[in-house]
Amino acid sequence: MQQQVYHSQAIQAWEQRWFGQQNSSYGLMKQVAWITAQRLIALFDSQFEPQKKQRVAVCCGQGNNAGDGYLIAKYLFQAGFKIDVYAAxxxxxxxxxxxxxxxxxxxxTIVSGFNxxxxxxxxxxxxxxxxxxxALNAEWQHxxxxxxxxxxxxxxxxxPSGLQANSGQPLPCAIKADYTFTALGLKAGLFTGQGxxxxxxxxxxxxxxxDDVLEPIAYLSPIKVNLPTRKAFGHKGSYGHVLVVGGHADMGGAVIMAxxxxxxxxxxxxxxICDAKHHTAILARAPNIMLxxxxxxxxxxxxDLIAQVDAVCFGMGLGRDDWAKQQFELWFPLIQQSTLEVVLDADALWFLAESPVQLNKxxxxxxxSGEAARLLNISVxxxxxxxxxxxxQLQQKYAGQWVLKGAGSLILQNELWICTAGNAGMGTGGMGDVLAGMMASLKAQFHQGIHLHEIVTLHALAGDDLAQRGMRGLQAQDMAQAVYRAVNGRTML
Known part of the structure; x- marks a missing residue:
């Protein structure tokens, strides 16, 4: 079963339905605190020297979350830990x-304040x-x-206190937790945005x-992605032909990486398909790419080209000048009229925002987020x-299927998915081009046999593989072998 993620209001409504059945709200608080305390005891045993009881400060605010804290303090104290409570x-x-x-x-000991x-x-x-x-006031921020x-x-x-439960945004700061024990169900803000x-x-x-009323807002994309085993009699025509279209005279790198x-x-x-001035560089790196x-x-x-391929990846390094606009106006209507798998990225999205249309499925x-802001005509x-x-909103305005890239990338097909893999080192130029190329490739191979969220997860896993020796300085052009390992289930994680 997929891990379900909920909106905070759905969790609160679920609690109220439970209490409406004459169940005790305080009983639920005690149950949550007891289970949490048992999980904490096991965690402490794994993190610290065995048999040593740790010194623990429990920081309690002014709402029911603080009630959980008080009771957790009690249960840990009864288990032999050295507990002080600091309280508002x-x-x-x-x-x-x-x-x-x-x-x-x-x-x-319950100490007033947090000194x-x-x-x-x-x-x-x-x-x-x-x-x-x-937004938290200055005192709470301090x-x-x-x-x-x-x-x-x-x-x-x-x-984490200060984190908005649904957006993952700090208000404007939040506790940087090593562990979060979240009650009842997963909240979206723990996985997307800055969560x-x-x-x-x-x-x-x-x-x-x-209960039957509770509905998730999203699902966590599974980390394990199993691609079908290739048949012994397969050949290059069995695994899809991808067309990568972009490559303005001044921007050839994006097409190469895709x-x-x-x-x-x-x-x-x-x-x-790109400006001919890039052909020599492409062949020098990858002579198997046709041009x-x-x-x-x-x-x-x-x-004629569209009739010969299975997927088109359009927009990488296309540019935004008059030449690029002419190319967009040539290619875009033709690929939208086709039955091909079509990935629209980068500058294709720029021109789509200028002339919004309903996309095919x-x-x-x-x-x-910057491109999404332009597509919706709002701020980042x-x-x-x-x-x-x-x-x-993007899907309502444009139809199609969407990936909103960033930490905890969101993927909207028929349902919303959140990618939990990936790392901060992937915030570098060219990573989106790699993702676009992967999407076109895997859709060309499997069409509806692979979900969009699975492709995003494979890309993230490749990035995690590449970051094993460090995130700083990670380069998109080095992703190729990591992608190869990811699609073969051999990432070195």
Whole structure:
């Protein structure tokens, strides 16, 4: 079963339905805290010297998330750990008051405020829960920054405090957790936007039976992707012919990287259509790539080429000048009228934004947040404030299928998927070209037999493979062998 991801409001509504069946809200709080404490004890045993009981600071805010924190402190204290609670003034919640009183009665020291009196091995964050939707004031920002500067292990309960639960955006700062133990179900903000930077390793604390009303907002793309075994009698015509179209006279690198990625992802044949001045460089790197001069092709030539291939990768290094516009106006209508698998990337998206149309169902668009902002005529800040809403808006406006690239890339086909693989080293020029080439290649080979989210995950796994020796300085032109290993299930992770 795929891992389901929920909107915070769906989780809250699920809780209310449970309480509406005469189940105890405080009982649920205690159950979540108990399970979490048991997971923490196992974690501490694996992280620290055996038999040694760690010093733990539990930081409690003013809502029900703080109630979880108080009870976790109690259960850890009963297990023999050295516990201090640092707390804000209590809020109005009846369950919070009960949890605070129950914890105080155990004899745990509860300190008002967050001036830590000693160094701790572990800092547990129970300051804010999933309901936070406002920017933190200066005082709370200072508290969060104080926790972040401590040397011990950081653990967040439900969600790192300060992180918006659905967008993954800090408000404007958040706890940088090593581990997050999230209650009931996974929240989207733990995996997309900046969420990966703050959440660390995420573990679900299951405490309620799933009811029929609860619906996920997305699914996590599985890390394991199994491609079909090749038949012994296959030949180059069996594995798809990819056309890579772009390559303005001033920009040849993007076409080279996309074409090489298409071959290394398994395409049987690849033809690059670009300015002839790049042909020598392409052949020097990859003599198996076939070439055509983009400036020598008529509309009839383009139609003939389209009739001979299985997928088109369009837009890499195309440019945005008058020449590029003429090429877009020649190629785009013809490939949209075809039944080919079509990947639209980079400058093709630039021109699509100028002249919005409804795309066919075999079109796959791969914008980053800047390109998405132009396609929707809004700001990058608005895209990043709600990436999930943005990708749905892109599909509503243009149809087709979409990948919104970035940390925790989003993939929208019939359902929304979140890619959890990948790393910060992949934020470098050319990575999108590699992805576009892989998409065209794998779609040419398998068509509807492979999901778009699986291709994005394979690209991310190749990036993780390449980053084994370090993220800084990672180069897209070095991805070819990593792509080869990823599609063969042999990444060195």
């Amino acid at each position: 003034p209590l809020g109005m919640s009846k369950d919070l008051h009960a949890a605070e009183q129950e914890t105080r009665e155990t004899g745990i 830590f009196q000693q160094n701790y091995d572990v800092y547990i964050d129970a300051l804010f829960g999933i309901g936070l939707n406002r 508290i969060i920054q104080r926790v972040n500067t401590q040397d011990g292990l950081k653990i967040s309960i439900d969600i 990966k930077e703050y959440a660390g390793t995420v573990t679900v604390i299951p405490a309620l039976p799933v 074409a090489e990625a298409a071959f290394h992802a398994g395409a049987g044949k690849v033809t690059a 055509r001069d983009i400036n020598a092709l008529s509309a009839s030539d383009v139609q 075999h079109s796959y668009c791969t914008p980053h 800040q608005e895209i990043e404030a709600d990436r999930i809403q943005a990708i749905h």
